[in-house]
Amino acid sequence: MPETVSRRSFLKAAVLAPLMPALLAACRRADDKRVVNFFNWSNYIGKDTLPDFSKRTGVEVRYDLFADEDEMFTKLRAGARGYDLIVVGDYLIPRFKSMNLIEPVPAGTLKNLGNLAPRFRRPVYDPDETTVPYLWGTTGIAYNKKKIRKAPTSWWDLWDPQYKDRVSMLDNVRDCISVAMQLLGIPQTTRDPEDFRKIRELLVKQKPLVKQYSSASYLNSLVAGEIDLAMTWSGDLFQTARENPDLDYVIPKEGTYMWVDCLAMMRGARHREDTLRLIDYLLEPAVAAGIANSVRYATPNLAAQKEVDKVLLKDPRVYPTPALMKQLQLHHVLDSEQSELWSQTWADVKVA
């Protein structure tokens, strides 16, 4: 049917022709300008960090935010392109590697890598140093001193019926499952379905007390008095407490895990050289200290510690004493089967 063919090609031409100049111009513009596209957690960088970088190098940083790691991963694996640099939690790194989403930082390209504390070099979750540690912190309990008279001491306080409807839990598989494991005495290495049934049961049992599962908006709820007790990440609470002195943070007596968020270069990043330059810049002692002072998480940058706010440096909940530091464990690096068990258990808890 020659008629159909001509009609179709006519349509195609009719649609595409007016767009062509615009498309070409867009491509050229994107190539000309020096930019780095950076995808990071919200409230996770200093106010001047990126403007200072742009001023010094002339490279524009397009900064994009996420409030949920799982969502970020889903977005990237679904094919969101165009990011050069992302921040990834330690536990997600094997997943990003297995899905070929990130690319190693070439050895020897970062002159400031030596600023990192030895503990953060060649870590178990990333032995080949594909990524670069950015900030680290702990997971603990936030509470409102005015509303909760007896300071919480244990993870079990989050299961205490007297706090019904006043509790919030992080909407995060790693933290919630690992706390349940800690309370049940189950090792993180398990792959026994019976263990995961118990974990699910424990977390479902808590649900009548839980007002929200959230990794970001619970901080507003805490300030607004909607909740009074929350599982939290250390720095997020310290940031919020800056303006709300009634809020405080405890590390429960059962202990907690430490986690490390890392900078990773996306596979096929279009602006490699400037991305590496930005990573190296973020490793500079003054810059790293500036970020740490502003977001109130700990910096893995040993050389930066001289410039870190003394109050933060002396707070063992931000920078644990060497003795405490020894007790702080990293999460077990999950293989894909364990990872699926964790995720599926968590998804089941959420809809129970």
Place this chain on the structure above:
Amino acid sequence: MGKALSWLLGGRRPLASHLLLAPASLWLIFLLIIPAGGLILLSFAKNGPYGAIVWEFGLHNYARAFDPKYLPVLFRTFAFAAATTIVCLVLGYPLAYYLTFRAGRWRNALLVGLMVPFWSSCLVAYYSWMIVLGKEGLLNTALIRFGFLSEPIGFLYTPFAILLGLVYFYLPFTVLPLYASLDKVPRSVVEAAYDLGAGRWTAFWKVTFPLSLPGVVAGCVLTFIPCLGDFLTVEILGGPRYYLLGNLISNQFMMAQDWPFGSALTSLLLAGLVGGLWLYQAWEKA
């Protein structure tokens, strides 16, 4: 393929109708049929290491979907959708009636008033509701101020907040078909009922209401069906204890990284929706 395409673009009708249909057909093909086909295909695949998709086909995802642990979610979803539909109908019918018969010259202004909140992103609307419903929010402050309450009530994250959000968002879906069908009720027929001695009440129940039934059914279908897939309302206003089918599906994609299972759940929901719409069309034709 060429034949199918030319059929979709208007069959053997003149060129003009092909061209008129082309944007809609292309939209449908690229944004509905191809993605939905991909989703259905994916629902038979297997979940591999770290959520990679393994193309080994089977019915395992569908078998999992019928696990009894998901029954409460299904039940809850139907309950919320049904409750929303009923509330929307109870609120929407008098509203549509007023708009049609009583609003007079205000009619267009009121219709715009009904639509304007609907044009704003529902994300913005829900966040505004959070401000209203919070413990230190407008509603609690007002109730305490006027002495109706001594302690603030947690309105947020309750079934009430979910229902409120759903009704708020879906009300126009109910009202507009109702309005359209009430508007089509011939005034002369209603007047004839009065002439034959019917009171206002009898005239309404025996004449106006039966004639507006197609609008009632269309309004209910247009409210109930999208409600079944809603997840944002619960995500923002609903708290953790009332997750619906939409949240279960979104969790499979976002959290569990089990896309094949999420696709199977979506396909089932899709099948239910298409089945429901088909029944509705069959009813309409009958």
